[in-house]
Amino acid sequence: MTTIAELPPGFADKVLSAQSTFRSVMDAMARPGSVQRIVPGAGTPDTMMRGTAAIALTLFDHDTPLWLDSRMAESPDLVKWLKFHTGAPVMQDSSIASFALIGDGAALPPLERFALGTSEYPDRSTTVILQVESLEAGRPFELRGPGIDGATTLQASIKPFDLFERLHLNEALFPRGIDVVLVADDAVVAIPRTTRVVSKGS
């Protein structure tokens, strides 16, 4: 049984750190495929990356139900840290979650299991925060869509390998759909529901 004494701290400067992190995530969402850096540092519990921890401290509160994959949920330190610093309720049912934290991409459940929003409120969908190995090296993906001038290339090594095939469900669902935020250490790339993968090399 771990005690509260082992909790890593939150942001050293709450307001400015949260603002700066919010700016990074917003820029990432506005320019899909671009790699944004998260500057402020916070304590990172267990397997959580720096970027994920900063996003959690910035975006989560008691009004945002969370869903954790088994990699995240199996760490009591991590769950306690989230509870202490964000107060966000952790849900068993992924279909009502505002955010999903995925530590082990290979075990990402089918995207249909998350909240897809409704036609009246498409914003009530789950934002999936996926920790990946790298956003600098790996397979190239060509992305097109709003926020991208023509096409852009994202080099990343992502699990699950078929993430972008799975995200094709966004095409049929629009305006409903799933937004994805990829995190590798302090690098962040957003793949909002409007972004399409046109082609990819190997």
Place this chain on the structure above:
Amino acid sequence: MTQHNDQQAQRKAAMAVLAQAEAGEIAARLRNFALPDHQDLRTPENGLVMLRGRAGGDGAPFNLGEATVSRAAVRLASGEVGFGYTLGRDGEKARLIALCDALVQSRDFGGAVERDVIAPLREQLMTRRTQAAAETAATKVDFYTMVRGEG
């Protein structure tokens, strides 16, 4: 378990004193102290709490209004975590209370903090209270009814 309860009671008593003390007084008393390394687990923040009221002893509870509260959490290098809550917007005071709460729990500093910080503050608080009570008591008027009667 008893030890745990004792510590709880001790922390509660310390909190009762610290919450009433001035931030400057706590800081002044802590200044003479060789403080161990510590970090802010939760930096001071302000928020609101709903105060519940009840008219009379058995009235239905109602929401009286909101009060500003500051809170903070501090962790010592040795692992003890202290929490501080106080009415008002003085974040620094909440941080100092959290620091004292952590020190009270620590084996090395618990006694010293109790002796040099909390006991003098408690004494001050008691003096203030008895003084106020005495001033009030001086204005006390005893009413009595003389026995009325024809005889």
